[in-house]
Amino acid sequence: MADNTEAADAVGAVTDPAFDVPLERLGMPAGVDLDGSTARVRIRTPAPDLPGRDELEARILTALAPLGVNEVELHQVDMSDDEIRKVLDVIGHVPSVSGTRDSAFKTGRSHARVVAVSSGKGGVGKSSITANxxxxxxxxxxxxxxxxxxxxxxxxxxxxxxxxxxSMVGVGDTGMIIPPVAHGVRVVSMGFFTDEDTPVMWRGPMLHKAMEQFLVDVHWGELDFLLVDMPPGTGDVSISMSQFLPTAEVVVVTTPQPAAGRVAQRAGKMAENVDQHxxxxxxxxxxxxxxxxGRLTIFGEGGGTELAEDLGxxxxxxxxxxxxxxxxxxxxxxxxVSDPEAPASRALTDIAERIKGIVPRRIRRPELKIRQV
Ligand SMILES: Nc1ncnc2c1ncn2[C@@H]1O[C@H](COP(=O)(O)OP(=O)(O)OP(=O)(O)O)[C@@H](O)[C@H]1O
Ligand SMILES: [Mg+2]
Known part of the structure; x- marks a missing residue:
């Protein structure tokens, strides 16, 4: 018969889906009571609404199944400020008072490949392509x-x-943003911080700050890929991003019209000018x-091939x-996700595989020179 200590050890080894760290290291387990095939598991939590609670429950159930458990009741207990500080410490939060505001993607602490999806003009499908x-x-x-x-x-x-x-995990004025997860993907967007019907009218410096926060104060965890859905064109945000993410790789989306390609070329040249790959x-x-x-080429033909040739x-x-x-x-x-066999899905899955197969260029120029485009 399994005892509570054995069950507590199994729970402590479970990786928290929001933090990617075992619960024990985060100081989250607060006791397990086995009652037949039911386990009552108490978890200390740094925020009441952390993403991934259902996933956590499922992981705990899997960990306890060998002990004869087939039902888990998760009870959340609020953490004290000291306990929250420990969580921030374990997940590698760098308090902004330390002076460094470089993200893990810039310092090289993250091994993630950053891939920016850009285009010269709007409406060509950047966001749809990024999401897929x-x-x-x-x-x-x-x-x-x-x-x-x-x-x-x-x-x-x-x-x-x-x-x-x-969710926000923090004490006083230091803390981290824990992104929600959808279809296995962590997501951060200005859309979470404004109301959808209110246009955002921020000027350059504020946008720069917002982008910095999204990279520095978000707990992205150990990513393999950070995809960045860029706004159309080559404006303020693109320049900020190129400063924050100097090792970013860039893909340019275009439509089949050769004229669209000429506009998209500007986005490509912009990436080259700021040394992005x-x-x-x-x-x-x-x-x-x-x-x-049959195939109807509604928007013409050849734009993609032509642009790729132009940009080499x-x-x-x-x-x-x-x-x-x-x-x-x-x-x-x-x-x-919904129809992986649809022609568009197959094309996007193939593109994802091609991107995975590219060996990233890791040479970073010591100083970033931005020329006007
Ligand atoms: N391959 C496609 N087939 C059908 N519809 C598409 C395709 N690609 C994009 N769309 C549709 O076209 C519209 C524009 O796409 P999307 O919003 O992804 O473009 P975008 O380049 O991100 O635009 P914006 O510049 O406004 O951000 C959307 O309604 C999207 O659903
Ligand atoms: Mg878009």
Whole structure:
């Protein structure tokens, strides 16, 4: 017969989904009472609404199943300020008073590849592609985060189906933002901090601060990929991002019209000017597949190939027009999850694999020079 100590050890070894750290190290376990096949598990928590509580319960159940447990009752107990400080310490929170505001992505503490999805003009499908690539990468086993850097036109939370805001874990004026998770992807967006119907009219310096916070004060955990959904064009946010994420790789999204490619070229040149590494072009809305199996090239042909040649990078793939992709973005279930066999999903999964296969260039120039474009 299993005893409570044995059960407590098993619970302590469970990794918390919000922090990616075993519960014991975070000081979270507060006791287990076994009652037949039911386990009453008390967990100290640094915030009442941490993401991943259902997942945590499932993980605890799996850990206790060998002890004959088939039901877990999770009871949350608030942490004291000292206990919260310990959590912040364990997850590597760097208090801003220490003076350094460089994110783990900039200092090299994170091994994540940062991939910015950009375009010269709006409406070409950057956000849809970002959301679908993120879930495709997550389905392939990668740890993925999405930073929605489109502060004015944020759309990622809706597209990827995040239905809750992040949690804040903090004491006094120091703390961290714990991002919500959807389809296995951690998501941060300006959309969580403003009301959707209010336009964001921040000026450059404030945007710069917001982007810095999203990178420094968010607990992204050990990611393999951080995808960044860029706003259209080459404005303030793009310049800030290139300073915060100098090792970012950039993909440029375009449509098949050669004229669209010329605009997208500017985004590509911008990436080169700020020393970010351009890794490829994605052509979106390439054709519409008719029920008879024919292809209608509604937006013309050749734009993606032409742009890739101009920029001297590969065409990573062509994504067809797909009603399921549009509907998926509207209802918050990306098509790559709801219908992985749809032509657009297959194209996006192939692109995700190609991106995984690229060996990132890790050489960072010591000083970043920004030329006007
Ligand atoms: N391959 C596709 N098939 C069908 N609809 C698509 C496809 N790609 C994008 N869309 C739709 O086109 C619209 C614009 O896409 P999206 O919002 O992803 O573009 P964007 O480049 O992020 O735009 P913005 O510049 O406004 O941020 C959305 O309604 C989206 O659902
Ligand atoms: Mg967008």
């Amino acid at each position: 690539l993120a879930v495709a990468l997550a389905r392939s086993g990668a740890a993925v985060g999405v930073l929605d850097a489109d502060v004015w036109g944020f759309s990622i939370p809706r597209m990827i189906g995040v239905d809750r805001p992040p 351009l890794i490829g072009v994605i052509e979106n809305m390439s054709w519409f597949e008719t029920p008879e199996g 990078v590969p065409l990573l793939g062509q994504v067809p027009l797909d009603e399921g992709l549009r509907v998926g973005s509207d209802v918050g279930t990306p098509v790559a």
